[in-house]
Amino acid sequence: MPIYLDHAATTPLRPEALEAMLPFLGEQFGNPSSPHAWGRRARAALDDAHERIAAAIGAGPREIVITSGGTEALNLALKGAAWAGKARGNQILTTAVEHHAVLHPLQQLGKFGFEVLELPVDRYGRVDPDTLGAALSDRTILVAIGHANNEVGTIQPLVDLIARVRADGPRGCLVAVDAVASAPYLPIDVAALDCDLLAIAAHKFDGPKGAGALFLRAGTHILSQQQGGSQERFRRAGTEDVAATVGMGVALSLAVEERDEVAGRLGTARDRLIGALTSIDGVELTGHPTDRLPGLVSIVARGVDGASVVLKLDLEGVAASVGSACTTGSAEPSHVLRAMGYPDEEARGSLRLSLGRTTSEADVDAALDIVPRAVLAAREGARRVAAGRAPVETGAPG
């Protein structure tokens, strides 16, 4: 019986979302910009999705820009804010543990005259508001922070951090929040957070892939990153993916309704798994012990190659991850663990299990049996591989 424990990578599309999407993949094929009945039906569905998404995060419907996903929402937010703010300054602050969808666009901006500062984090991956306060200058135009970390699950003290920007930062400094990892499990209220931009991705909360949204506070100016038609109030030109947007709206509404129940259930399951894994000698929890996403288990195991545990688990039908979804076999350890102070050798032993809405009690029970065993077997295997390597490599005549 296969067990899917990689919900931080992506989640299954929930049936209600699929059902809501189907008409728009079939007979309701109209272009929302068209002035006829087909267009109007598509437009109505799109408007409804905007409203659902806005309501879920405490925004107004016109403050939502639909994108093709979290990465595009973040690229639009960061590049759009940077270029729009260039007249006021060139400094951008972020943290060293952000997702590559934040760090890489900012690194590119760094090649065009922007000064990007990646703030250090503590052992748990948190930024100290004082560190942020000290880095703010009158040239700071943008601060980009992840709400929760997708690899280790740590939740940032976001309210304190943003309050510090408002208190010590220059007027007009924008705050962009990457809420892709947190949106499925943590309450999000853009008014309470006092952020200017916030990105989410549908496929993390049982919605379809290829859909995301950017909250853009009314009155905030960013430079659009793709031009063409007037879609999304000129913020994002291109004919909308009506079906995906509808699916995202339904999935997010339901996720908000069920959030407390799901988060409570997953938190209990998470703690059982963390308990079982950290009782193994040489296994340490990564990320914050309590301020963490409810479904996210992340560890480093000494003497173990995390990639080999993932491979072994896959051969047993269990989907897990080393922390990110890259598959090129690069030996480069996670930048997140590195920033948290883990030496590369320890970071190689990383493993992430991420539970989701559809994770059952039986899945967790089975994982409690299989995963610790796989970690121990991978360690024993690594020991035997190391012991067996010497004679192979000496090239001794046989």
Added chain:
Amino acid sequence: MSRILVAMSGGVDSSVAAALLKDEGHEVVGVWMRLHDVADSISEFKKSCCSLDAAEDARRVAGQLDIPFYVLNLEREFDEGVLAPFLGAYLDGTTPSPCVDCNTTVKFGALLGQARHLYDCDAVATGHYARRVVGEDGQVRMLRARDGDKDQTYFLYGLRQDQLHDARFPLGELTKPEVRAVARRLGLATADKPESQGICFIPDGDVRGALKSRAGWEPETGPVLDANGTRVGEHAGAAGYTPGQRQGLGISLGSPRYVSRVDPVTNTITLGRREDLETTAFEIEDVRFVAEHGHDRSFRAGVRIRHRAEPIPAWVEPVDATEPERVGRWTVRTDTPVWAIAPRQAAVLYDGDVCLGGGRIARPATGTSQSMAASAPGLVTTVAS
């Protein structure tokens, strides 16, 4: 039915190897080994995800075959077992055999170790053209592939019994056209992919450039001598040249000249006419025999000094081991001359189709001509069985 790890390079051969094993009912696990950073450095976006065409081809085939597929990072093992010896050999004025090292230390070394100990696999399969036969005595023997033109036993002679025991070569009984036909019949994405050429970690073939960038080699100019010792020119660094090479020195002496010797100590390259590079006797070191043959005396064998060369009949006899550094060396005396032997390159011994083993060509004693007097072997009593 057993669980078999298949090293998939992204070429047609290993694709078909995986397909055949799956067809036999084995639980097949495909892996692509990331061995070096070349795929990144020639990519437009360094370190970008998924820029590795070969890995993508392998993944595509694994998808078509519906087998699990993983990318394994063996850069460290490749660096130690193949790359470092490769660079060291050239800097030492010799010619490496990286594919031999890769098979013994990486594919059937580190990868086999992981397959056995980490992933509970019974064997590692590759797309090599070679045959293995398990004898009644439990010894595994290696035979040349049915496709004589593709036979790759030259690169596999160094495998120990335990390595061969867990090795699988599903293509051994097939010809290359048959392999392509299988790939086409199954519609595999790699069916019409061209052969890979050259050294995988030096895609542009610039060995000297690799010595500079990877080994910090700082070339110094030195003399180029003709066979009689006359100085006929200057080279811009001796490393990276190999016996038999004609191009790259820019020296014209009427009749064709070839590199006959590279001496890193004196930083000298010696040239010779074609006939100066002919040899009928040389020593091999680091000798390995595939199976126990009881060879402690002279025996007859065919010797191959490079991949795909026709084996030359020869006598092989142990070197008298009174000198400590010559223990484990054997002398090879060929019936007809071999041309341009290159020290450190593999010399592989055959009895008909059976690959007996082999060794590395030893550097001839300093100061003497490469050609040794061809003499009939003396006390010859045993012949390869």
